[in-house]
Amino acid sequence: MLYRNREWKKALVRFEECLNMDPKDTPSKIFAVRCRQYMVNPPPEDWDGVYIALNK
Numbered sequence: 001m002l003y004r005n006r007e008w009k010k011a012l013v014r015f016e017e018c019l020n021m022d023p024k025d026t027p028s029k030i031f032a033v034r035c036r037q038y039m040v041n042p043p044p045e046d047w048d049g050v051y052i053a054l055n056k
Contacts, residue, residue: 004049006042008035 002011012035018028034051 003031003035006038006047008039008042011035012039 002014012032015028015032015035018025019032022028
């Protein structure tokens with residue numbers, strides 16, 4: 001919910017907590033990276049939670 005509510009710093013803390021418990025948790029790795037990206041370059045105001053990949 002933190003992620004969807006655009007609370008990137010708080011969401012990042014939670015994903016990092018998950019990674020501390022299981023460093024191989026791929027979804028948490030992915031969402032942690034996205035949180036860091038969104039802190040620097042937030043999605044548009046009408047963002048619906050869908051991630052748009054910029055690279056293939």
